[in-house]
Amino acid sequence: MMSGWNIQASVAAKSTTNPIRAIVDTGKYKPNPEKALIPLSIGDPCVFGNLSVTQYVNQQLVNSINSDKYNGYPPSIGYPSARAAVAKFVQTPSSPLSADDIILASGASGAIEIALTALLNQGDNVLVPQPGFSLYECICKSKGFDLKHYNLIPSRSWEIDIDHLRSLIDTKTKAILINNPSNPCGSVYSKEHLQQILQVAEEYHLPIISDEIYAGMTWGGAEFIPIASLTTVVPVLSIGGIAKRFLVPGWRVGWIAIHDRNNVFDQIRKAIVSLSQLILGPNSLIQSVLPEILNTENPEIARFFNETNQTLEKHSRLTVESLSKIDGLNPISSSGTMYQMIGFDTSKFNGIEDDVVFMGKLLEEESVFVLPGTVFGMKNYFRIVFCAPNEKLQEAYTRIESFCNRHRKN
Ligand SMILES: Cc1ncc(COP(=O)(O)O)c(C=O)c1O
Incomplete structure (x- = not known):
């Protein structure tokens, strides 16, 4: 040297x-x-x-490129039209959303990083599933956040061991992170189980980060239920994206949907917007086709x-x-x-x-x-x-x- x-x-x-x-x-x-x-x-x-992905979506992207309308910087939280499309796609009758509740990110990965960074300081902890997606640990270690792993029970189709989850909560716990449907388990939680999780969150006043990147990818009678649709009390940051369901992981667009009926997330909303300014949002061209991609009414x-x-x-x-x-x-x-x-x-x-x-x-x-x-x-x-x-x-x-x-x- x-x-x-x-x-x-x-x-x-x-x-x-x-x-x-x-x-x-x-x-x-x-x-x-x-x-x-x-x-x-x-x-x-x-x-x-x-x-x-269907050729139809590819064609929309080609049209966007040729329009020359999407070469500049979008707002750091994403184009209003793209956010409105995500809001419509993610919301349910019992958990309505508007474009203001959506922040776009670089994949669900970027969205998870923003959500965790908005909620935790160094030394705080988040409860995460075991087995679970390894990126949660990767982000936390990188930022100096602690994680505590709650057990999933194989003999109960990988439901959360609720007693174990509860036993991990301490004064430094800032959020419960769930992943439904689950990577690596392929499990899909029932309404009753989601309600049990919400009960713990409500009791301890803990927000939920719900990683729902596999939303809608279910079969055999299993129905995906967004956890935010089952509560009017617990604030939820639901994470989604186009990587899996639309078979385009390389396109790198994900989002955070802020479900906050009682305005307890006021500071967190501002924090998420500030954090989105670090990378100025995901690629403009892919954002531009979200209204087409997410239009499930299109046959x-x-x-x-x-x-x-x-x-x-x-x-x-x-x-x-x-x-x-x-x-x-x-x-x-x-x-x-x-x-x-x-x-x-x-x-x-x-x-x-x-x-x-x-x-x-x-x-x-x-x-x-x-x-x-x-x-x-x-x-x-x-x-x-x-x-x-x-x-x-x-x-x-x-x-x-x-x-x-x-x-x-x-
Ligand atoms: C549970 C889970 N969350 C998030 C992601 C990341 O998704 P993205 O490619 O949109 O960053 C993955 C990717 O494998 C995943 O399995």
């Missing part, structure tokens, strides 16, 4: 690590060169090219939604049917999202002492890439993303079966 130069990375940078990326991007595990890789690891529906958009959900439902069924036949694996049915958690019994296998070893050996031997439950805080489970085309999924499940047969104790 040339003398005089000693450039250190900041504490914030060093504290920022995403457990998924830490495993996916290390290159530590290599697929078997003799078998084509089947990546069922990353929550990106575009990986295989079999699922894509083309409605058709696209139904078709995507039907495909995901079929893939979910295939996943559970194929993997539940394998001795030692225990898939817990999902009723939404694009994920499936599968428990496995280490006592049935030789030399597979935990989920990280399972993931590594499965990749090295069969070139099937799944994520270990550990990255979501749930040991001895693994998560499958079931967006791949049917035949790829079938091939992957056949390979998982041979892998398990090969490693099973006699």
Whole structure:
């Protein structure tokens, strides 16, 4: 090193690590060169090219580009027309919203970061699900916020252990964060369960951050209910975006919807607006097409939604049917999202002492890439993303079966 130069990375940078990326991007595990890789690891529906946004939406985007109307800076909280479209899309008869209640962000990720930063100081804590999406932890560690993990119960379709949730609350707790429908569990909460969560929030005067990025991606009788539609008392920041439901994660548009019937969020509204000024909102062109994308009254958009959900439902069924036949694996049915958690019994296998070893050996031997439950805080489970085309999924499940047969104790 040339003398005089000693450039250190900041504490914030060093504290920022995403457990998924830490495993996916290390290159530590290599697929078997003799078998084509089947990546069922990353929550990106575009990986295989079999699922894509409708051409109708693409055309709207082309029209926006050619209009030359969207080349300047939008307001940092987003164009009024885009925010009005989000308000209409997210609101329910019992939880009305206007454009003023919506702030656009760089994906749901950016929205979650803004919501947490608006509510917490360093040393404060937020209650988050376990297993849960690792970005919550990543953001909190980066900013010096504490998190406390409340348990989800696999045998109750991953409902929250309400007693455990309650036991974690202390004077530094500033919010309860829920994720419904859930990544990684694929679970969808009932009205009764959402009411139990609201009861705790009301009792302790805690706002809710509800990550609803998988809103509407449900099937088999499961209905997505926005938690804000069930309360007139608890203030809710609901998080959404177009990444998953519209199959365009790269477009990077998400939002915060502020549900605040009693004006207890006055300071938080101002804080959210201030924080939106840090990055000046998401890409103008994508914002410009939100009124078209989010218009569910348009038959083309409605058709696209139904078709995507039907495909995901079929893939979910295939996943559970194929993997539940394998001795030692225990898939817990999902009723939404694009994920499936599968428990496995280490006592049935030789030399597979935990989920990280399972993931590594499965990749090295069969070139099937799944994520270990550990990255979501749930040991001895693994998560499958079931967006791949049917035949790829079938091939992957056949390979998982041979892998398990090969490693099973006699
Ligand atoms: C639960 C959850 N919330 C938020 C996000 C981030 O969404 P976006 O791509 O809009 O930032 C994801 C992405 O995987 C997710 O699974």
